[in-house]
Amino acid sequence: MTELIPSGFVFHQSNLQTFLICRYRFFLRYVQKMPWPAAVAATSSQFEQDQAAGSYFHSLIHQHFLGIDRDTLCSCAQHFPDIRVRAWFDNFMNTPYAKIRPNQYPEHNQQIRLDGNLLLAKFDLIIFEGDTIQIFDWKTSRKLPKRQFLQSRIQTMVYPLVAARAQAKPPAAVNMLYWEAGFPGQTIQFNFTQDDLQTAQLTLASHMRTIRSLEPEQFEQTTDLQRCALCEYQSFCNRNSPSWNEDSYYEWKSEVFGLID
Amino acid sequence: MNDLLSVKPEVGQEQAADFVEHPHVFLCGPASSGKTTAALLRLQHILSSDLESYTSRALILVPQRSLAEPYQSMLRQLSLPVSQQVSVQTMSSLVRRMINLFWPLIASHQVFRYPFEQPRFLTLETAQYYMAQIVDPLLDRGHFATITLTRNRLFSQLLDNLNKSAIVGFPHTELAARLSSAWTGDQAQLAVYRDVQTAVSAFRSLCLENNLLDFSLQVELFRDILWQNATFQKYLQTQYQHLIYDNAEEDPPYVHDFVGSLIPNLRTSLVIMDEGAGLRSFLGADPKSAAALATKALKQLHFDENYVSTPAVNAVIDRTQSGNTQRLPFPLVSEALIVPPNKPRFFPDLLHAVSQDIADLIHNGTPPDQIVVLSPFLSDPLVFELSRRLSKAGIPTQTLRPSLALKSNPIIQTILTLAAISHPDWQQPPDLNQTQLALSSAIPRLDHLRARLLLESSAPFLPEAPLPPVDNLQQTLKDRISSDMLGQYEKLRLWLDFVDQDEPLDYFISRLFSELLTQPGYGFAGSQEAGETTARLIQSYQKFKSPLSIDPNANASFIGGEFYRSLSQGLLSALFLPDEELTKETGVLIAPVLTFLMQNRTAKYQFWLNLGSKGWYERLEQPLTHPYVLSRQWHQGTKWTTEDELALSRHNLERTLLGLMRRCSGQIILCNSEYSETGAEDKGLLLTWAQNLFRSAIREEQNG
Numbered sequence: 012m013t014e015l016i017p018s019g020f021v022f023h024q025s026n027l028q029t030f031l032i033c034r035y036r037f038f039l040r041y042v043q044k045m046p047w048p049a050a051v052a053a054t055s056s057q058f059e060q061d062q063a064a065g066s067y068f069h070s071l072i073h074q075h076f077l078g079i080d081r082d083t084l085c086s087c088a089q090h091f092p093d094i095r096v097r098a099w100f101d102n103f104m105n106t107p108y109a110k111i112r113p114n115q116y117p118e119h120n121q122q123i124r125l126d127g128n129l130l131l132a133k134f135d136l137i138i139f140e141g142d143t144i145q146i147f148d149w150k151t152s153r154k155l156p157k158r159q160f161l162q163s164r165i166q167t168m169v170y171p172l173v174a175a176r177a178q179a180k181p182p183a184a185v186n187m188l189y190w191e192a193g194f195p196g197q198t199i200q201f202n203f204t205q206d207d208l209q210t211a212q213l214t215l216a217s218h219m220r221t222i223r224s225l226e227p228e229q230f231e232q233t234t235d236l237q238r239c240a241l242c243e244y245q246s247f248c249n250r251n252s253p254s255w256n257e258d259s260y261y262e263w264k265s266e267v268f269g270l271i272d
Numbered sequence: 273m274n275d276l277l278s279v280k281p282e283v284g285q286e287q288a289a290d291f292v293e294h295p296h297v298f299l300c301g302p303a304s305s306g307k308t309t310a311a312l313l314r315l316q317h318i319l320s321s322d323l324e325s326y327t328s329r330a331l332i333l334v335p336q337r338s339l340a341e342p343y344q345s346m347l348r349q350l351s352l353p354v355s356q357q358v359s360v361q362t363m364s365s366l367v368r369r370m371i372n373l374f375w376p377l378i379a380s381h382q383v384f385r386y387p388f389e390q391p392r393f394l395t396l397e398t399a400q401y402y403m404a405q406i407v408d409p410l411l412d413r414g415h416f417a418t419i420t421l422t423r424n425r426l427f428s429q430l431l432d433n434l435n436k437s438a439i440v441g442f443p444h445t446e447l448a449a450r451l452s453s454a455w456t457g458d459q460a461q462l463a464v465y466r467d468v469q470t471a472v473s474a475f476r477s478l479c480l481e482n483n484l485l486d487f488s489l490q491v492e493l494f495r496d497i498l499w500q501n502a503t504f505q506k507y508l509q510t511q512y513q514h515l516i517y518d519n520a521e522e523d524p525p526y527v528h529d530f531v532g533s534l535i536p537n538l539r540t541s542l543v544i545m546d547e548g549a550g551l552r553s554f555l556g557a558d559p560k561s562a563a564a565l566a567t568k569a570l571k572q573l574h575f576d577e578n579y580v581s582t583p584a585v586n587a588v589i590d591r592t593q594s595g596n597t598q599r600l601p602f603p604l605v606s607e608a609l610i611v612p613p614n615k616p617r618f619f620p621d622l623l624h625a626v627s628q629d630i631a632d633l634i635h636n637g638t639p640p641d642q643i644v645v646l647s648p649f650l651s652d653p654l655v656f657e658l659s660r661r662l663s664k665a666g667i668p669t670q671t672l673r674p675s676l677a678l679k680s681n682p683i684i685q686t687i688l689t690l691a692a693i694s695h696p697d698w699q700q701p702p703d704l705n706q707t708q709l710a711l712s713s714a715i716p717r718l719d720h721l722r723a724r725l726l727l728e729s730s731a732p733f734l735p736e737a738p739l740p741p742v743d744n745l746q747q748t749l750k751d752r753i754s755s756d757m758l759g760q761y762e763k764l765r766l767w768l769d770f771v772d773q774d775e776p777l778d779y780f781i782s783r784l785f786s787e788l789l790t791q792p793g794y795g796f797a798g799s800q801e802a803g804e805t806t807a808r809l810i811q812s813y814q815k816f817k818s819p820l821s822i823d824p825n826a827n828a829s830f831i832g833g834e835f836y837r838s839l840s841q842g843l844l845s846a847l848f849l850p851d852e853e854l855t856k857e858t859g860v861l862i863a864p865v866l867t868f869l870m871q872n873r874t875a876k877y878q879f880w881l882n883l884g885s886k887g888w889y890e891r892l893e894q895p896l897t898h899p900y901v902l903s904r905q906w907h908q909g910t911k912w913t914t915e916d917e918l919a920l921s922r923h924n925l926e927r928t929l930l931g932l933m934r935r936c937s938g939q940i941i942l943c944n945s946e947y948s949e950t951g952a953e954d955k956g957l958l959l960t961w962a963q964n965l966f967r968s969a970i971r972e973e974q975n976g
């Protein structure tokens with residue numbers, strides 16, 4: 012019998028977050044790989060613009076770290092149809108994070124094995140300074156997310172854990188900074204102790220074990236209809252669509268970004 | 273690390289795999305001689321000992337994604353954290369990604385009219401759409417008058433010319449001169465070449481005006497701007513330290529140029545070339561240019577052994593190599609090649625016999641995926657009939673065809689017809705038949721007859737207002753259709769009536785799907801296939817819309833209408849299917865010969881169909897271009913003659929036969945009927961080859 016989740020299956024923040032939102036969505040999207048038309052609520056030009064602008068902004072920062080000169084990038088930002096991008100890029104270039112340093116890796120993917128499973132992180136930027144690792148994640152939210160909300164995100168566990176465990180020698184400190192392009196002064200930073208990393212490891216390993224242990228029928232539909240608000244499988248699951256809120260939009264957007272990456 | 277390669281490697285394979293002792297290797301040999309296995313072994317060594325460093329990376333380069341499967345499969349099975357540091361790419365995917373990433377560098381060269389705006393990448397199909405904008409007015413003015421190609425073949429050959437100039441490396445402005453200088457026939461053709469030049473030059477200008485990047489322009493920008501740029505070079509050098517380049521012979525010269533200049537900056541490289549291949553010559557593949565990469569290697573290896581074919585098939589392989597007139601014993605030939613005792617008169621009878629033989633093989637223990645049915649071209653009836661017969665016998669099949677026609681899918685037809693009804697702005701109303709089919713599909717209980725009566729009951733069918741309101745229907749008809757069916761119909765009609773013409777088509781399709789067609793009683797309710805197909809149609813539209821949507825004059829209604837028009841005219845034919853979905857099924861494979869060869873897989877039993885067809889060796893008729901005259905190996909000014917054409921046919925046949933036999937681990941079944949699939953009595957070179965082989969074997973036996 013073939014395994015439901017093949018041995019080479021790669022876990023990452025996007026699919027683990029999906030699993031926590033709705034096990035059935037995880038099953039349809041990552042196990043069955045079933046394409047489905049987007050939910051009606053997710054078909055709006057605002058969503059499309061947000062995605063395009065966010066993704067272009069990420070490219071500009073990547074290009075900056077690759078060594079392309081600032082003026083050229085500013086000209087590109089100016090010509091992008093969504094005017095927010097130019098402001099975001101200006102904001103970014105005025106932060107200390109724009110500084111080019113040695114040992115920094117933009118748009119860097121790193122994978123570790125955890126409890127026999129592959130776990131992947133896609134860093135917007137990772138910097139190694141001595142025995143400290145600094146992780147950066149650029150965000151383009153319309154509303155500033157709360158610290159508690161980010162703290163509860165799977166991403167806030169996966170990234171520091173992967174960054175730390177991928178090193179031959181355990182780092183002395185791992186920090187992760189969320190920088191919101193529209194709110195440049197209001198960064199949210201998490202500093203992880205060895206205990207935090209250990210907790211993250213146990214939690215993530217437990218999620219992965221659960222996923223591997225489930226039979227198809229145990230990937231149950233969520234009972235929280237709010238979570239179906241922007242899910243593409245609404246019509247498949249016969250779920251009526253309640254209106255979405257900022258949290259469900261944030262979740263959906265980060266899932267979609269994860270898929271694009 | 274587990275050793276995935278179960279067979280003990282030969283000495284040559286060990287040498288090729290030893291990246292420390294032999295950092296730069298050029299490996300050459302025929303198909304099935306263990307070259308890719310050696311490369312897998314080398315990759316395994318690199319993964320286990322050299323990707324420990326955080327930044328060390330390997331690039332696996334292949335000409336086509338299907339050829340990457342052994343590498344992908346190994347990476348999946350090994351499931352190592354460092355697998356993430358191996359990038360498997362085709363050159364075209366690499367070029368596109370790099371252009372996107374380094375677009376600001378290109379922008380600063382001011383090649384485009386709006387350099388700092390984003391690039392608009394064209395697929396083959398969207399490029400055809402833009403080519404139509406250039407060529408349609410030319411056709412109206414009488415250009416290309418002597419050419420009888422369909423519009424999309426005309427457009428694709430024009431684009432092909434541009435591609436050839438880019439991948440071979442000469443200015444596109446020389447196309448007409450190069451084609452004309454090799455022409456020996458009617459002088460009227462020279463005017464056609466001038467038209468070709470006018471069209472491609474105008475197309476290039478259109479691209480530069482609008483930031484449109486067809487494949488040819490992508491290659492030129494990569495080669496002429498990015499590749500020359502120090503920032504880009506620095507990036508590449510930090511990006512990759514190891515290279516494995518497999519099937520180099522199937523790539524065009526610009527890839528070899530790129531690889532040749534990359535190698536000196538790499539820690540290790542392995543370039544592999546399949547001797548006697550170059551199957552994609554018509555697409556610009558250039559084995560001679562690939563062979564020149566040998567000079568970049570510190571170690572050259574040659575593998576001779578065929579690890580797949582039986583001794584009998586191997587004997588026929590030797591006999592087939594050019595110039596070999598040796599006679600083989602009859603038992604040996606008939607062990608390699610099976611000629612069924614009864615030759616059916618008609619093609620459907622042949623398919624019946626083939627399915628019977630396949631059923632017997634499976635009954636006797638052959639796994640279905642060890643059987644392939646091959647023909648130079650795969651027609652819909654052939655695939656349908658054979659799959660139907662095999663599935664009736666409980667045998668799974670897998671079909672590999674380059675594209676699936678969007679138009680011919682009933683789910684897509686239904687959606688598009690309903691879209692056309694609700695978008696009068698498009699001015700492309702569906703006809704009575706289309707509307708009737710869409711209605712019956714959307715409301716399954718409304719059968720074809722009732723649907724037709726409904727459409728014609730109140731007045732003659734009017735394409736501009738095809739759906740009459742229920743109130744206008746005659747009472748006699750209302751009596752024949754149940755009230756809940758009429759209710760469903762009216763709901764559909766009203767839904768379509770209230771569509772905002774400016775709503776993007778992808779949103780419209782999503783709403784139509786969720787709000788109506790998947791509701792209880794409608795045709796897509798509970799259908800997984802409908803959901804998947806609709807999602808793919810949406811993806812296909814999004815690909816089409818992406819270059820157009822930046823144009824300020826292109827509103828949603830215009831783009832939707834153009835998509836519909838392009839589909840109706842056959843310009844968009846391919847339903848987007850990710851590669852993994854093409855290969856994930858297992859079963860008896862039914863495939864065109866070339867597609868099978870480019871999968872680089874083996875099979876125990878090969879059934880060859882349409883033996884008399886010239887498709888086994890003749891190149892496609894391409895009056896607007898010429899893959900050989902435009903190749904880097906062509907001496908400019910030389911004429912392309914009938915003898916060249918004949919020599920090419922013989923060369924193609926030999927290459928195909930050797931390629932197939934080297935991938936056969938059992939027997940080949942030569943399947944022929946008196947009348948071919950097209951009803952003709954075809955007698956091509958393949959048939960002659962088989963007859964000669966058997967005749968000489970019989971003579972040998974009589975003499976012996």
Ligand code: SF4
Pocket residue numbers: 032033034035036039232233238239242243244245246248250
């Ligand atoms: S619609 Fe709701 S229940 Fe169904 S997969 Fe999506 S989130 Fe889960």
